[in-house]
Amino acid sequence: MRAVAVVGTGQTRHASRRDDVSQPELVHEAVCAALADAAMTPADVDAVLIGNMELFEGRALPELWVGAGALASGVCDTVLVVGFGKHSEGHTQTGMALTDPFWDRSVASGAVGNFALSVSQYVSERGVTEEQAARVAVKARRNAARNPHAHLQRADLTVEEVLASRVLAHPLHLLDMCPQSDGAAAVVIAAGEIARRHNPRPAWVKATATRHDQCYIGDLDKRLLRMPTLRDAAASAYRQAGIDDPLRDLDVAEIYEPCTYAELAWYEALGFCPDGEAGRLVDSATTEMEGELPVNPSGGVLSTNPVGASGVIRVAEAALQIHGRGGARQVPDVQMALATGYGVYAWADVIVLGDTP
Amino acid sequence: MAGTGVSGPLAVDTRSIPEMVLAAAEAALADAQTDFGNIDAVVTASVDLHDGLTASNIAVTEVVGAVMKPETRIAGDGLAAAAHAACQIWAGAYGTVLVVAHGKASMADQDSVEQWAWDPITIQPLGVGFTVAAGLQARAVMGEGDPEAALSRWATVASRRWQAVGVGSRPEDVLASPVTAAPLRALMAAPAADAAYAVVLTGEPQRRGPVLKGVGYDLDTHAPGDRDLASWAGLGRAFARACRVAGSDTGAAFDIVEASCRYPHEEELVAAAVPALADSDVAPSGGLYRGVAPVAAGLGRLVDTVDALRSGPPARALAHGTWGPAGQAHAVAILESAP
Amino acid sequence: MNQQPAAQLATQITLDITWHYSATEAMSRFLAGLRERRIEALRCDGCGRRYLPPRPFCGRCCLRMHNWVPVADMGTIEAWTVVHVPVLDSRTGAPRPLPYGMALIRLDGADTTLNHYLDETDPAELCIGARVRAVWRDEVVGAMDDISHFEVLR
Numbered sequence: 001m002r003a004v005a006v007v008g009t010g011q012t013r014h015a016s017r018r019d020d021v022s023q024p025e026l027v028h029e030a031v032c033a034a035l036a037d038a039a040m041t042p043a044d045v046d047a048v049l050i051g052n053m054e055l056f057e058g059r060a061l062p063e064l065w066v067g068a069g070a071l072a073s074g075v076c077d078t079v080l081v082v083g084f085g086k087h088s089e090g091h092t093q094t095g096m097a098l099t100d101p102f103w104d105r106s107v108a109s110g111a112v113g114n115f116a117l118s119v120s121q122y123v124s125e126r127g128v129t130e131e132q133a134a135r136v137a138v139k140a141r142r143n144a145a146r147n148p149h150a151h152l153q154r155a156d157l158t159v160e161e162v163l164a165s166r167v168l169a170h171p172l173h174l175l176d177m178c179p180q181s182d183g184a185a186a187v188v189i190a191a192g193e194i195a196r197r198h199n200p201r202p203a204w205v206k207a208t209a210t211r212h213d214q215c216y217i218g219d220l221d222k223r224l225l226r227m228p229t230l231r232d233a234a235a236s237a238y239r240q241a242g243i244d245d246p247l248r249d250l251d252v253a254e255i256y257e258p259c260t261y262a263e264l265a266w267y268e269a270l271g272f273c274p275d276g277e278a279g280r281l282v283d284s285a286t287t288e289m290e291g292e293l294p295v296n297p298s299g300g301v302l303s304t305n306p307v308g309a310s311g312v313i314r315v316a317e318a319a320l321q322i323h324g325r326g327g328a329r330q331v332p333d334v335q336m337a338l339a340t341g342y343g344v345y346a347w348a349d350v351i352v353l354g355d356t357p
Numbered sequence: 358m359a360g361t362g363v364s365g366p367l368a369v370d371t372r373s374i375p376e377m378v379l380a381a382a383e384a385a386l387a388d389a390q391t392d393f394g395n396i397d398a399v400v401t402a403s404v405d406l407h408d409g410l411t412a413s414n415i416a417v418t419e420v421v422g423a424v425m426k427p428e429t430r431i432a433g434d435g436l437a438a439a440a441h442a443a444c445q446i447w448a449g450a451y452g453t454v455l456v457v458a459h460g461k462a463s464m465a466d467q468d469s470v471e472q473w474a475w476d477p478i479t480i481q482p483l484g485v486g487f488t489v490a491a492g493l494q495a496r497a498v499m500g501e502g503d504p505e506a507a508l509s510r511w512a513t514v515a516s517r518r519w520q521a522v523g524v525g526s527r528p529e530d531v532l533a534s535p536v537t538a539a540p541l542r543a544l545m546a547a548p549a550a551d552a553a554y555a556v557v558l559t560g561e562p563q564r565r566g567p568v569l570k571g572v573g574y575d576l577d578t579h580a581p582g583d584r585d586l587a588s589w590a591g592l593g594r595a596f597a598r599a600c601r602v603a604g605s606d607t608g609a610a611f612d613i614v615e616a617s618c619r620y621p622h623e624e625e626l627v628a629a630a631v632p633a634l635a636d637s638d639v640a641p642s643g644g645l646y647r648g649v650a651p652v653a654a655g656l657g658r659l660v661d662t663v664d665a666l667r668s669g670p671p672a673r674a675l676a677h678g679t680w681g682p683a684g685q686a687h688a689v690a691i692l693e694s695a696p
Numbered sequence: 697m698n699q700q701p702a703a704q705l706a707t708q709i710t711l712d713i714t715w716h717y718s719a720t721e722a723m724s725r726f727l728a729g730l731r732e733r734r735i736e737a738l739r740c741d742g743c744g745r746r747y748l749p750p751r752p753f754c755g756r757c758c759l760r761m762h763n764w765v766p767v768a769d770m771g772t773i774e775a776w777t778v779v780h781v782p783v784l785d786s787r788t789g790a791p792r793p794l795p796y797g798m799a800l801i802r803l804d805g806a807d808t809t810l811n812h813y814l815d816e817t818d819p820a821e822l823c824i825g826a827r828v829r830a831v832w833r834d835e836v837v838g839a840m841d842d843i844s845h846f847e848v849l850r
Contacts, residue, residue: 054406097784099410102717102723107810108783113798117775121774170819212426343415370718373717409713469713
């Protein structure tokens with residue numbers, strides 16, 4: 001397989017409403033930034049991959065109107081990958097309700113309710129506290145304050161304030177959950193010598209792994225606790241990248257955490273700590289900016305969540321750290337970075353980026 | 358190409374989407390003399406608004422055997438999904454990949470679904486679907502020429518396609534059928550249908566299966582007013598890409614062609630966009646006239662191409678898929694008989 | 697570029713699509729059972745898991761399923777929450793009254809869990825392992841919400 005690397009990244013300003021731009025203009029903003037970062041013009045790009053969530057934007061077949069063809073590695077030398085979400089233009093609540101019409105559509109509790117259900121099992125088994133979860137929320141919004149693109153930026157957020165925010169679904173408070181954002185992100189991926197020409201420190205793709213699972217909420221026992229897709233994908237990616245101890249070998253992680261408790265559960269699934277130790281890991285500040293393994297210097301999904309772009313943002317932010325272009329959110333001397341993706345417990349993606357091919 | 362499987366097309370398939378998909382996937386695996394255990398990854402094609410489901414791929418994850426495996430969903434024609442799978446194999450990522458596409462036109466009024474692909478400010482308020490886009494395109498293809506001659510030509514082509522699939526519509530029946538979007542007549546259009554298609558692609562040498570030599574795809578600009586509607590330029594570019602990947606000359610002729618033409622004027626667009634096809638019959642099987650399953654039909658063309666290559670003498674073949682209004686997006690696959 | 701941008705146009709369009717969904721053969725039998733207040737699951741011959749919702753194929757074993765097993769309308773709470781954000785009632789289209797209790801329930805005789813409403817909204821009264829019983833509507837039509845909610849047994 002040819003060595004390929006992320007050579008450029010671009011993001012929009014993310015906000016709850018971007019009334020100033022249409023959906024194509026939103027995508028354009030991210031794409032221009034990514035191409036400029038990679039010192040490329042559209043003519044340098046062989047293919048484009050674009051993703052979103054149709055019903056969250058109220059549009060069908062987005063690739064048609066953004067105007068993109070798509071190909072994967074092996075046939076092209078340079079690929080532009082774009083994700084976008086414009087929740088303010090669609091009806092996410094309706095989109096979330098379009099589940100199996102015979103089984104769970106009539107007994108749905110929405111995204112927050114579904115998270116809360118699995119959180120109740122995680123809390124019951126692991127004994128993590130509300131305060132430990134709130135610490136994740138504080139870390140995310142504090143990190144976001146150093147990220148000019150982030151939607152929710154709160155350098156002064158406190159654990160008390162998280163716990164005092166209203167309960168959406170027991171035990172999840174408003175500030176435990178990700179927001180809905182308008183935004184787009186793009187990365188430019190190039191092969192071999194082209195990558196070297198377009199970035200002095202390309203973020204080489206060391207490993208990728210994706211796993212899917214059965215789709216009904218009740219199919220997977222203790223989903224948050226076990227998360228077999230993420231565990232299996234991480235094990236495969238670590239093997240490919242030669243990672244024995246992720247806490248030691250990784251320098252930074254950008255993980256897709258839809259709520260605070262999910263970040264704690266992912267620490268265990270990703271092997272940052274033994275099962276049951278996630279609460280202690282966050283208490284010890286290991287995953288803070290100054291800790292041994294900073295997790296989500298960008299502020300994560302908890303701070304910025306244009307759903308169709310949130311996965312691409314993870315890859316962009318992980319690559320940015322290897323490029324050394326993280327600005328105020330830069331972690332010093334990053335050689336190995338992790339990015340993860342996630343979809344309603346039904347799938348997980350893991351990508352490892354490194355500073356050498 | 359290790360195996361192919363088909364479920365449908367039927368005007369109305371009363372089964373659920375997972376049942377249609379499972380039937381096609383099992384048929385493809387049986388044809389490839391393999392089972393789900395030997396599949397490394399799956400690529401599916403579906404569109405949420407067609408299926409009335411958010412993240413429409415998760416409804417088929419189990420029946421395509423993708424539990425604890427990598428699955429990729431393409432929100433476009435199934436032939437594009439096959440192209441993606443081929444790239445995964447060529448890149449060395451996976452050894453054997455199952456590709457599945459489904460479309461169930463009977464689930465919803467297609468015009469109202471397709472409207473949602475248009476720009477909400479400039480086009481959606483007009484309330485037009487893709488049928489209207491096809492009418493505009495047919496008019497553009499007609500150009501300054503004699504309208505009667507074009508209509509008569511198209512009626513003859515449509516009649517030939519209908520005959521190939523066992524429907525006895527004569528050219529005069531086609532011309533006498535109601536106008537849908539002028540100059541198009543109802544019987545010029547291939548009928549909407551429900552179907553699922555599956556193919557098994559593998560990097561392992563195959564004794565029987567033809568070899569996929571090249572793939573390419575391309576999209577034109579979105580707004581009909583921004584493109585030259587009288588041309589499928591995107592198909593020309595997709596074809597050139599597929600030739601580049603296959604290492605073949607764009608002028609080399611094909612023995613078998615299965616193009617996705619829903620209307621007779623689209624066959625003329627194919628011939629103009631790809632001169633190598635100008636003398637070919639682009640739908641010897643009757644093509645889409647057996648039924649057009651949304652975002653699945655192109656994978657059906659690939660299945661027909663493989664079947665034809667397997668049953669005939671050594672040959673070179675082309676399969677084509679298209680999606681979006683008036684042929685905005687095109688995918689092309691170039692195949693050769695097994696050596 | 698100091699010029700103030702002109703007020704931008706926005707437009708509102710209502711999505712109006714009617715989808716006709718087909719149930720699987722397995723789900724059709726399950727829903728017919730609900731009309732008689734009967735719950736049945738499909739059991740996989742490979743792993744032995746008894747599936748709700750019943751479906752044609754066990755994705756873990758890649759096997760078609762044919763063996764029906766009876767399931768009780770009583771079970772155990774495997775996960776729970778009390779929801780304070782609105783969700784639309786699919787029968788009326790109106791928002792459900794807030795707050796409402798919600799649980800993943802493992803019915804006696806099934807291995808997967810089903811999500812459904814609870815009659816209890818006080819977190820202090822809810823716990824994993826609590827027993828619950830289905831409360832059926834007077835009019836059953838063969839739909840999941842023929843069970844209006846589950847009653848927490850004490």
